[in-house]
Amino acid sequence: MLEERTHRIPGFYCSFGSKRYFFRDSLVHRAGANTTGEPKTLMAWWPIPGRKGEPARLSTRSGRTETCAERIGSDPVLKGLFGSPSQGIIALTQYEFILRFNSFVAGNRACLPGMDEYLKKCHAGTSFGFRDSMIPFERTPIFPIAISFLRAIERGKFNELTPYLFDPNFEGFLTKDPEVGQAALCKFLRAIDSDYFAWSMEVKHFLPIDDFWPPELSALLKKCSPE
Numbered sequence: 001m002l003e004e005r006t007h008r009i010p011g012f013y014c015s016f017g018s019k020r021y022f023f024r025d026s027l028v029h030r031a032g033a034n035t036t037g038e039p040k041t042l043m044a045w046w047p048i049p050g051r052k053g054e055p056a057r058l059s060t061r062s063g064r065t066e067t068c069a070e071r072i073g074s075d076p077v078l079k080g081l082f083g084s085p086s087q088g089i090i091a092l093t094q095y096e097f098i099l100r101f102n103s104f105v106a107g108n109r110a111c112l113p114g115m116d117e118y119l120k121k122c123h124a125g126t127s128f129g130f131r132d133s134m135i136p137f138e139r140t141p142i143f144p145i146a147i148s149f150l151r152a153i154e155r156g157k158f159n160e161l162t163p164y165l166f167d168p169n170f171e172g173f174l175t176k177d178p179e180v181g182q183a184a185l186c187k188f189l190r191a192i193d194s195d196y197f198a199w200s201m202e203v204k205h206f207l208p209i210d211d212f213w214p215p216e217l218s219a220l221l222k223k224c225s226p227e
Contacts, residue, residue, distance in 0.1 A: 061136055065093070065134065100130055100192075101164065102130075106166070112174065139196070154182070160175075
């Protein structure tokens with residue numbers, strides 16, 4: 001499903017198409033930059049920040065989503081697919097939430113026993129880093145997805161999380177022990193909170209109370225709170 005979602009995302013996402021998540025870092029440096037001796041890393045998705053030739057607007061936190069939304073408004077095909085730029089923003093917010101979850105699962109190996117060994121064996125040399133642009137936008141569209149993650153972890157049933165994961169085998173690390181999976185999801189949601197609050201302080205734009213997590217997720221966060 002992660003690949004299928006790529007086809008539905010406009011702008012810089014859909015331009016790469018199926019099975020084109022992996023790019024050698026040396027191929028996207030600024031024109032004329034010296035890449036001699038720099039490490040080559042496979043990237044699990046694109047784009048990422050780093051001033052490697054992308055438009056300057058993409059360096060802002062909201063720039064990628066805004067650029068894609070503008071393209072929806074000006075492209076009849078994409079407008080027919082998404083309906084409107086505002087609907088496109090919702091789709092992009094949900095998509096980036098899924099990518100960020102995958103990035104978290106692969107990047108926080110201490111939370112999931114055995115993940116470190118698995119990544120070394122199956123995804124050696126792959127960067128799962130991802131900096132989203134969803135933070136400045138309303139986050140209620142991600143609530144149903146986050147709740148589905150929680151319920152799948154609680155039930156521990158195979159294949160419920162698979163459609164959202166970069167590697168289907170990630171699911172076992174999240175569902176084998178529900179307490180471990182819940183703790184990892186809790187840490188992930190808290191990282192999202194931290195980003196939202198930091199951004200709010202930076203731009204002096206504070207989220208209304210309705211934009212905090214719904215009851216089911218709030219209960220998880222309370223349950224996992226440190227003593």
